[in-house]
Amino acid sequence: MLRIVGISEATYYNRRKSEQVPKQERENKGGRPRPGYCRTQEGKLISDEEIKEWLLELVAGEEAAYGYRKLTLSLRRQRNLVISFKKGYRLCKELDILEAAKCLRVKHPRRIARNREITAPNQLWEMDIKYGYIRGEDRFFFLMGILDVYDRSLVDYHIGLSCEIGLSCEGKHAAQTLERALWRRRIFGSSNEPVIRTDNGPQFISHIFETACESWGVEHERIPPKTPNKNAHIESFHSNLERECLSKHEFGSYAEAYEVIVNYLDFYNKRRYHDSLYDLSPEEFQEKLSKGEIKRFVVKV
Numbered sequence: 001m002l003r004i005v006g007i008s009e010a011t012y013y014n015r016r017k018s019e020q021v022p023k024q025e026r027e028n029k030g031g032r033p034r035p036g037y038c039r040t041q042e043g044k045l046i047s048d049e050e051i052k053e054w055l056l057e058l059v060a061g062e063e064a065a066y067g068y069r070k071l072t073l074s075l076r077r078q079r080n081l082v083i084s085f086k087k088g089y090r091l092c093k094e095l096d097i098l099e100a101a102k103c104l105r106v107k108h109p110r111r112i113a114r115n116r117e118i119t120a121p122n123q124l125w126e127m128d129i130k131y132g133y134i135r136g137e138d139r140f141f142f143l144m145g146i147l148d149v150y151d152r153s154l155v156d157y158h159i160g161l162s163c164e165i166g167l168s169c170e171g172k173h174a175a176q177t178l179e180r181a182l183w184r185r186r187i188f189g190s191s192n193e194p195v196i197r198t199d200n201g202p203q204f205i206s207h208i209f210e211t212a213c214e215s216w217g218v219e220h221e222r223i224p225p226k227t228p229n230k231n232a233h234i235e236s237f238h239s240n241l242e243r244e245c246l247s248k249h250e251f252g253s254y255a256e257a258y259e260v261i262v263n264y265l266d267f268y269n270k271r272r273y274h275d276s277l278y279d280l281s282p283e284e285f286q287e288k289l290s291k292g293e294i295k296r297f298v299v300k301v
Contacts, residue, residue, distance in 0.1 A: 036048050038051060038081055038082060038083045038087070039081075039082050040079065040080045040081055040082065041080040041081075041082065042080065046079075046081060048091060051075065051081070051083070051091060052091055052094070052095055054075060054079060055071060055075070055091060055092060055095060055097065056095065056097075058071055058074055058075075059071070059097050067098070067099050068085070068088050068089040068092040068093075068098060069085055069088070069089075071088060071092060072084075072085050072087075072088030072089075075088065110205075110222055111219070111220065111221040111222065112221065112222065112223075112224060113197050113221045113222060113223045113224070113230050114221070115300070115301065116195075116300070116301050117298050117299070117300055118149050118150050118298070118299040118300075118301060119150075119296065119298055119299075120150060120296070121148050121150045121151045121185075121286065121289075122148065122150075122185055122187055122192065122193075122194045123149070123150060123194055123195065124148075124149045124150070124194055124195050124197060124301065125146050125147065125148055125149065125155065125181070125194045125195070125196050125197065126146070126147045126149060126196075126197050126198075126231050126233050126234040127144070127145070127146045127147075127174070127177075127178070127196055127197070127198045127204070127234070128144075128145065128198065128199060128201075128231055128234045128235070128238065129142050129143070129144050129145075129169060129201065129203070130142065130143045130145070130238045130241060130242075131143075132246050132251070132257060132261075133251070134251045134252070134253065134254055134256075134257055135250050135251060135252065136251060136252030136253050136256075137252075137253060137254065139161070141159065141160060141161050141254060141257055141258075142159070142160050142169045143157060143158075143159050143241070143261060144157060144158045144159075144160070144169060144173060144174060144177055144203075145157040145158075145177075145234065145237070146177060146178065146181045146196075147233055147234040147237055148194075148282075149233050149299055149301060150299055151277070151282050151285050151286050151289070152233065152237075152274055152276065152277060152282050152285075153269050153282035153283065153286065154237065154265055154268060154269055154282075155181040155184060155185060156177055156178075156180045156181035156184055157177065157265065158173050158176065158177045159257075159258055159261060159262075160173060161254050169203055170203060170206070170208075171202075171203050171204075171206025171207070171208035171209040172208050173203065174203045174204060174206075174208075174209045175208055175209050175212035178196060178209075178212065178213070178216075178218070179212070179216070182216065182218075188216070189216070189217075193216065193217055193218050193219075194218070195218075195219045195220075195221060196213065196218055196219070196220050196221070197220075197221050197222070197223065197230070197231060198220070198221075198222055198223070198231075199222065199223055199228075199231060200222050200223070200225060204220075204222065205222070230301070232301070233301075237268075240268075241261075241264065241268075244264070245260065245261065245264040268282075269281065269282050269283055270282075270283045278294055280294075
């Protein structure tokens, strides 16, 4: 009869043997876990209903404050149960014992950069970071600068060296650079402090930098992701720095890089002509503007 129906004898007798064992006690020989059950480390099958009872016992005891993840860990350690976090979450959800999601309170709300019309210096500063390479030491350095959008001068900067693990450019460096810039322009603590605009780098979203801006009364706004055009003026400065300085030197040491960059920044602020500043340097433009010798204009950003 088996030959007529096309079934081998081994298949038939193996099926009969497995049917003699209760369904819940049959051995799972690989493949997907059996729905409705989990196994212990010893291989014993435990039904989902029994696991739910264990969960209810846990939330009625010391583990009442646990979420699904720690409850699942408790099942693994106390009951030797092989269970995934995903299944632990599903069972907790079926029992309606999931804790409500925590609402994170944002200490410093993000202010998105908005369109502005700049009519004088110290109204809007752009801040960003430029990285360079020191071939002689096989490491990187960074230049963190603050640029005045109106007179195009680099108000202040910080040149730092990278460490072995990562770049040592932190929120405290950004706060220190901004503080020096405010003192340099003699507007620290005054009522006409500028708006500082940055990208979303870790230095600028740090609590240290945000708290410093708030304590000094400086409005900090951040450009949306992937919109460098909102920081166009300092991006243009970085392009000039790369083309006119960094690409022309192969630095052997940090001291050499520092000296070359400081000399370029002195040239940039005091002697480099800018088309947008009536072919004057930023320092010459500031002087003539304060004397009323040149016409004011509006910068739209």
